[in-house]
Amino acid sequence: MKKVFTAALVILFGVVLLFGLSKSIDIAGYGDGLIPGKAADAYINKNVTSGTGEIIFGETKNAETGSANMVTSVIANYRSFDTLGEVTVLFLAAVGVSLIMGKNSKEGKMKKSGFILRTSAGIIFPVMLITGIYIFTHGHLTPGGGFPGGSMIASSFLLLYLADENFKLKITGFKVAEGLAGTLYVMVGAVGLIIGGYFLINFLPTGVVGDLFSAGIIPVIYVLIGLKVGSEITGIVRDMHKEEVSV
Amino acid sequence: MIRLASLLLILIGLYGIFSSRNVIKILIGVNVMELGVNIFIISVGFFKGGIAPILTADSFSSAMKFVDPLAQAMVLTSIVIGLGITALGLVFARKIHAQYDTYDLGAIGGGKDD
Amino acid sequence: MMELFNILEVGISVLLIFFALAAVLSKKLLTGIVFLSVLSMAAVAAFALLSAPDVAVTEAVIGSGLVTFIFVASIRGLRKAGDGS
Incomplete structure (x- = not known):
């Protein structure tokens, strides 16, 4: 009875949604x-x-942003301030996860993984890591960028967790990378404020559209975003891997 | 057609949120709904025959017909935020289970008979 | 060209709705999570069809990989904690 009522409510909402949208x-x-x-x-x-x-x-030389990938030029140049806020939201989520999980939990133990996973993880891990780094350094030329690149780095560490039941991640390096990338992002913006008069303005010269060294500060910012997102999501993965110790 | 499917996904996710008191199931519903919203936003920026918004050797000029890059940029950030929201929600779910030994929101006291 | 687009569009739409229903209506939690992962994969196909390669790459890495892991890790941890007490 309750389910029927819920379904009726949802269908009513759907009708309202369709009717409202069909005009525009x-x-x-x-x-x-x-x-x-x-x-x-x-x-x-x-x-x-x-x-x-x-x-x-x-x-074309010295275009406004010089990035061949237009989505990248929107994320890392025209609406870069939005992206700074967005990375901050992800940082707050990661801090929240580690704060709540920090007490009363210990490193979890997986079941012993199979032979094929254990041996192939050693080969696949560097390939995944390098693919992730490639994706965020070429964000202004090919699909991808800092967000998928950083997530791919986190996935490569997840693979290590899955392959080795005794694997423990040293988190110090990630903390340093995360803090450093965040600070540098704001500092790049402040340099733009001093030189160009606007926060996060593209103050470096933009080369020929389609070259690796083009697009001014976009590759710099995307590498920083990649490092920041990668270390944040690795932290989330590490915290979610912990086990709850019943209180 | 995909636009209609994305609207249906939003409704299915909404049903998932409303019909269950299990925290994990509610989070699955939230994820389904989020996918629906993302596909809908992308489909608003799309038109038939539009090229993916990247200048390459094949699509070399900005005068060609590209799809809207702004919608894609918004969705790109929304996906990453969604991961953060899901992770935070799941951590709360684990805390609830550690304290009350149940996933059921109705059984942890408060709002039992509404 | 347009013919192929229309066929793919209908196919992906059907897949999206089917897997979404399966994810929401499944009785077991693990089944729902796996169907959510498959739904993410169908969404990747939809993004690729709608000429959004950046979004497709991001969704493939995050939606199908990491979200699935954090769900599975949570219900694994929850079950262990319940047994231990």
């Missing part, structure tokens, strides 16, 4: 394209502050 959005189709003059148009053409015309891959 085509529910079944996708529309014809972007409306000219929207914010996204300016992000694609990189002419938010000044119009520089068409951006050509491999030719």
Whole structure:
């Protein structure tokens, strides 16, 4: 009876949702394209502050952000302040997890893992680590960036936990990396404030679109984000791996 | 079609949150709902024939038809925040279980007969 | 080209709804968690279809890998604690 009532309530909410959305959005189709003059148009053409015309891959020099990946240019340049706040939220979540788990818990023990997992983990771990680092250093050219790169680093440490039942992670290095990356992020922003007059402005010269050393401060910021997110999520994984000792 | 499916995912997640008092099941519902919202936001920025918003050797000019990069940037950060929320919620669930030996929110006192 | 897009779209939508229902309605917790992981994988396919490679990579790493681990680690820890007391 309760379930029927819940289902009826959810269906009612769905009807309201569909009715409300159907006025402004085509529910079944996708529309014809972007409306000219929207914010996204300016992000694609990189002419938010000044119009520089068409951006050509491999030719245009000194574009506004110089990042070939437009999502990256939004995350690490145009809306970098948002990303700083977002990384802070993740940091608070990690601190909360470790504060609550810290007392009355000890390092957990997994079952002894199988032979294939134990031997192959030694081979796969460095490959995963290097892939993660590759993803966040090439965030301005290829899909990916600091967030998936950092998560991939955390996953590689998770693999070590799964493969070896006696594995214990030394957390000190991660704490240092996390704090250092966060501080440097704010400092890069402050340098932009001094040089360019805005917090987190792209003050380095941006090279040819599509080169590895292009895009000004975007690769710097994405490496910092990658380190910060990687160490935070590794901390979360380590805390979740602990066992509760009943009080 | 995917846009409709994402709206249905939101509703399914909502049903999961409402219909159970098990903390873990509520968190599963939250995750389903979050996926639905993410797919919906991405589908708002999409149009048929749109190119993925990365300049490459094939899609070389900014005058080509790219999909909205802003929606994708928002969802990218939302996914990572979702992980943080889920982790924090699960830690609370573990604390509840350590203290009361149950996952059931109704059994830990308060709100039993509502 | 458009033909293929439409077929993939319908297929992925059906998968999304099926796995979401399976995740929410399953009786055992572990089954629900595994279906949530599979649902994440279907969402990766949806993101890739909607030309969002960045989001697809992130969802593949976080949604299918790390979220599944923290869920499974939690219910493992909970069961141990319950047995011990």
